[in-house]
Amino acid sequence: MDTSAQVVKALSQVIFSKRYTPLHEPVFPGNELAYTKECIDTTFVSSVGKFVDQFENMLADYTGAKRAIAVTNGTAALHMALILAGVKSGDEVIIPGLTFVATANAVAYAGAIPHIADSEETTLGLDAVKLDMHLSKITELRNGECFNKDTGRRIAALVPMHVFGIPLDVDALLAVCEKFSIPMVEDAAEAIGSFYKGKHCGRFGKVASLSFNGNKTITTGGGGAILTDDDDLADLCKHITTTAKTPHKWEYFHDMVGYNYRMPNINAALGCAQMEKLDAILASKRTLAEKYTAAFKRIEGIRFLTEPDGCKSNYWFCTIILKKGMEAERDSILEATNGAAYMTRPLWTAMHRLPMFENCPRTDMSVAESLEKRVINIPSGAGIIGV
Amino acid sequence: MDTSAQVVKALSQVIFSKRYTPLHEPVFPGNELAYTKECIDTTFVSSVGKFVDQFENMLADYTGAKRAIAVTNGTAALHMALILAGVKSGDEVIIPGLTFVATANAVAYAGAIPHIADSEETTLGLDAVKLDMHLSKITELRNGECFNKDTGRRIAALVPMHVFGIPLDVDALLAVCEKFSIPMVEDAAEAIGSFYKGKHCGRFGKVASLSFNGNKTITTGGGGAILTDDDDLADLCKHITTTAKTPHKWEYFHDMVGYNYRMPNINAALGCAQMEKLDAILASKRTLAEKYTAAFKRIEGIRFLTEPDGCKSNYWFCTIILKKGMEAERDSILEATNGAAYMTRPLWTAMHRLPMFENCPRTDMSVAESLEKRVINIPSGAGIIGV
Secondary structure, eight states, rough: HHHHHHHHHHHHOOOOOOOOOOOOOOOOOOOOHHHHHHHHHHTOOOSSSHHHHHHHHHHHHHHHOSEEEEEEEEEHHHHHHHHHHOOOOOOOOEESSOOHHOOOOOOTTTTOEEEEEEEEEEEEEOHHHHHHHHHHHHHEEETTTTEEEEHHHHHHHHEOOOGGGGOOOHHHHHHHHHTOOOOBEEEEETTTTTTTEETTTSSSEEEEEEEOOOTTTSOOOOOOEEEEOHHHHHHHHHHBTTTEEEEEEOOOOOSOOOOOOOOOOOHHHHHHHHHHHHHHHHHHHHHHHHHHHHHHTTTTTTTEOOOOEEOOOOSSHHHHHHTTOOOOGGHHHHOOOOOTBBOOOOOOGGGGGGGGGSOOOOOOOHHHHHHHHTTTEEEOOOOTOOO | OHHHHHHHHHHHHHHHSSSOOOOOOOOSSSHHHHHHHHHHHTTOOSEEEEEEEHHHHHHHHOOOOOOEEEEEEESHHHHHHHTTTTTTEEEEEESSSOOOOOHHHEEEEETTTTEEEEBBBTTTSSSSSHHHHHHHHHHHETTTTEEEEETTEEEEEOOBBOOOOOOHHHHHHHHHHHTTOOOOOEEOOTOOOOTTTTTTTTTSSSSSEEOOOTTTOOOOOOOOEEEEHHHHHHHHHHHHTTTBBBBSSSSOOOOOOBBBBOOOOOHHHHHHHHHHHHHHHHHHHHHHHHHHHHHHHHHHEEOOOOTTTTEEEEOOOOEEEEEEEEEEGHHHHHHHHTTTTBEEEEOOGGGGSSGGGGSSBBBHHHHHHHHHHHEEOOOGGGHHHHO
């Protein structure tokens, strides 16, 4: 049997549904409708309402962050996180080449330039060793800040992204951040429910972003959040994301350029119901990952991506990686699986290969380019096992 | 009886509720819950789903625009409208001083500088005569484009805003746009259901923005839309607001810096239900405005703001204007009405008086500054009369 037929067979051993299986369909097993109805009944569907506060509190409690601020989506959350970390127009921000385009776009919104770095094979996250070598060559400290000697620009932040919810090597990257005096801003868009050495992803940077898009582990329709342990930053974040209006009984005064990034109450209502079921959803996804691990073990040249030792992944997107040399099989596997009604997809096109970012400074990108040709996401929704 | 007591009395003659009356509470008299439930039942709560397309079609049908593109909120809509109109970093954009801060912020997001213009007393909209005189003095044409001689910057767009849904003098402003070769981008955030000479507000500029925030005539929780008659601009708008991803069966390729501005399906579901009831909501608000007109007619020195001849206002926010000389009474009226459980509020602080825009170029702002001290919004929700 060729590899694509073996992959289809492995999927069929885990997924019993006869209908089309999407990559990640959300599940609404709890109070989603009840809370939404409450919004409509009370007319509080918009920016004011108890579910926004409640969702923020639930996120803070769950992740252990001191504060969480809910916003319209993960892109807005990362944009805000960069601003809060002090990223200014004309700065450079280190991001992985292997990420969803929102990471790079958010840097552009802040007026900054992505500085694109390579990833490593184990977690698909930023390669700390390669980055350290790169920064040693091209940077220098000026008044305690890191500057790119080639471009003359300040390197204002480093944005690791936990790919598909697999925690990357946080300690190694924190060491790089410390060595080069670069603040860490964590893009934890894919990582709600993922833990690195017992601490929730997004708790390691100065600020972090989460996403609750429709395809995420839990969803608010569209939504995101900023996490931070710094009360001043959290207050500033709430202020900037709600048009920077100063409190007054009736005057409309705004003291800086603000954004309309607040999450509507009706979306937060979904979020509260989803948070109540997060543990059950994560348990179901973990079971799915275990079944996949067993099913793919038998296929020569295919590795099912698992959490690193000491870490817990949310297994947001289940992922298989082809051995080097099997690049030519990627598209036939994608054809065969999608043809068999199992939605699968490859990695994102790496950021340095997109036209708007192709001239950005970068490291050697050989690992990212190799992974692009060998990584496939397979159906991952909690509904496959059930909640 | 002093004026504030008279105002409270007038409100009590129109509003029979004994509980607190908000400025603009939304009403959900139709399929809001049914459509929301459908989203949850089918799991289509996010960026894919039939309600987004349906809402866009309903908006296009209702306004008569060829295309409508739904986005996360009115601020995002205006930001996109400016980009679509060709506004670039370093340009100037003419906006009214009397507007919600989002108008000025959207200009800033595009990297442009607000050029702030005065308003006129009849509609509270941009004063075309004053603007014409101002532009005659400070601008010159270069290769068919308008430039500010003082700053050297291009004036890339003029953004009239229909204040509280009252259509402003569109013809006069279109003449100014033509005379000075400046494209019009309409901020119709407050104007769904408002018509200027039989044509929906937002149909006169190259592109326009609408808002469906919780306090608007109809709401999607948070939401907005771009209107245009240009298919190419509409396609580009859809592309930019959905992360600029190029269509492919599985590849993730993006060809420009895009935004995550799409409206989630669950918010569009609310919008579809609200659009079905728009006529009823507008009729109810019109009745309310008629009752207010009668009730305030008896009060010396107070004008209830009505639609200009040949125009139809949605009466989004009902508004009273104090005669010049009565400025000192504004705050006592605000105190008395809010104290009597009728929510009222003054105009926004004019843009040129906010710290982040105080150094922007501008016209004389004497009318805006005078209106700021004399305008009061009074309870305006359709629920006061009922739908």
